[in-house]
Amino acid sequence: MIVSALAGPLASGTTALTAAGGAADPVVARSQMGFSLGWHIVVACLGVGMPALVLFAEWRGQRTGDPSWQLLARRWARVMGVLFAVGAVSGTILSFEMGVLWSGLMDNYGAVIGLPFAIEGFAFFIEAIFLGIYLYGWDRLPPRAHLLAGVPIVIAGIASAFFVVSANAWMNAPRGYTVRHGRVVGVDPWAAIFNPATGPETTHMILSAFMVTGFAVASVYAVAMLRGRRDRYHRLGLLLPLTFAAAITPVQIVVGDWAARFIGADQPVKLAAAEGLARTTGHAPIEIGGIFAGGRLHGALTIPDGLSLLLRLNPAARVTGLNSVPPADRPVVPIVHLAFDTMVGIGFALLALGAWLAWSWWRRRDVPRSRWFLRAVAVSGVAAVTAMEAGWIVTEVGRQPWIVYHVLRVADAVNPAPGLAAGALPVIAVYAALTVATVYVLRRMARGAPVPAAPQEADVRQHSVI
């Protein structure tokens, strides 16, 4: 989040050159957008992932009568309720910001990307309705019906992620409209939703929501176990989400590779920025780390021919570099490169963590005994969130200076109203307060004696997590 908040101001170098008229100030608007999106997405990931975990735990609890599963289901449900509320309100401001900040985009292209948001709106209805039924109907409904009432939440969460990311994919690979005299005159909304970038982007995003949820929930129980709580409740609380996330990680890396090949073909400058590739060349290497300055990368670890091999399976293949476009059309390379390495690095680190668990399970049917394992799980939640944020920085900053790739520049899309920049200050103040309050409440819910949100949760009082 810090990185995304910084991304805007740092990116100003390139957009300042293209800023039309001078009145509009995309820098602050971009920072505000990146900041509020970066905040929402953390909660949204949990909103997509948690319902599946809760339902699984509730189902096991109903099948086995095991109180540990039942307790996990109820505690997670309570946390999910709070996170949903925060997700809903932090998402609402995004809908306003689409117009408040990017009225130049919506004015002309609102009709093109409106449909996925409209469908998403119905997914939100389903989520909110069934969440109300699920949370407050725990003892008004028979157990089986209650479990079924949770299923639409899972489906709608995934659907809403799909549709909103398809709108973002459209910004990367715009399709489905015709323009005459600079105005959109014809729309094919389905072609806009199912644009070529939608496949890799939505798959990658939905998997990362599951990873974030799994590792984040597991890390709470890892901290508790490090503090000596090793009972069945805590072990299950660690194992279920961790196994879930660890199983997804290898798939996510394959999908990440798909995403990289896709942008290599479709948005080569973004990939060149991610890899720090200054000029178009055959035998392109993979360069890990290093600092991009003065037009090239310094001090990186180089794997010769790596990039050519990865993209085309041919060591001599030519890969497009940054020099294929004029400097004004390039994104801010140091940020994109650092973000990309961070994401990929964390992806492989989490893969290793999952492999450790798998190995130990295979040998001893148990989680690894080492405290280092628990420590690694304890930080895996933050790591997964960081990877996800970094991925978004690659996508969003890497698209600069375009808001719609090769169609509309950010500077032409920003709301030209005077004083817009000052509007970011109260937004940041409210988010700061929201962050403090959210963290405080979640910590209290994890450790204090919780108050039951619904009468049937009186048993929750006896246990605390950390």
Added chain:
Amino acid sequence: MGTGLEVAVLAVMWTAVTAYALLGGADFGAGIWDLLAGGRDRGAPRRALIEHSVGPVWEANHVWLIFVLVLLWTAFPAGFAAISSTLYIPLTLIALGMIARGSAFAFRKAIDQPWARRLFGAAFAFSSLVTPWFLGAAGGAVAAGRVPPGLARGDVLTSWLNPVSAVTGSFAVAACAFLAACYLTLDARRSGDDGLTAWFGRRAVASGLVVGACSAAGLAVLHGGAPLLYGRLTGRALPLVLTAVAGGLASLLLARLAARPDGGRRAARPDRGRPAGRAGGTRLAAVALRLTGAGAVAAALWAWGAAQYPYLLLPGLTVHAGAAPAAALTATLTCAAVGGALVIPALAWLLVLFQRSPGSARD
């Protein structure tokens, strides 16, 4: 263009606006009564009733607003761009108010320290009071024709800081409070608490009078500030205006009836010496109060819509000229039909499930 599709989408959108006003608006109003519920001890049962009524439904009610925004930008992108660029200040404040409100409400429920509960409660209640004002003021800016087409063509301050917006903002606050009081009177009646019922019933009368005063003031400022709209409100939209007035007057009467003490529980035991018909009567009045209250507000909204049609933005942009290409409108209508078929039964289930057995207001 001009195929009638845009009118269909507009109708769907205005229905969604109405749903948001009647459902989401009442949730704001409940927050206002939370603010005015009195000291910690005396206010406790009132706040508990409010929390109990709002808890399961507010997130679903809130989605209506999202849906309105999305329909506006899909079907009338030029209108959305003009409104959100000129009115960026009130819209940002609305969004921030919603953040404070929704999160504080959820946090208050989840936590047990008294000081934190009070802090979150204050944030919830205060933002419930302020946010509808900005919503109403933004609506007033559109109604008064202060949002011209184009990007940020209107004045970013005077477009919504003017007499018309001041009155429409106040109207919105009062209408939210009125709706909430109407609905909560029935909830209180169902909980079987006479004192609580009377408290909300009296609030319904008082806030209803304020709504009436704001409406009268609104017509007066529109007369000066937006003559075109005024002419139509007193012209072709007059039947709707009169319906709203009639609904308001009926609500005042019903609120008084519903607030009479009587105790549904005692009614079952005629030996207590009360006329048995009375219990059913006050309850029926409370049910009818919900309908007339909601009907009055809905009629007022549709009067505005009827008066403003065919203008999206007065006087420069018509619904026809501002509409998206036909394919986008068709897709939106299809989506609304399919989505509505899925969502409306579910929504009805939610609302009925938590109406049927209200439980105790103090759990």
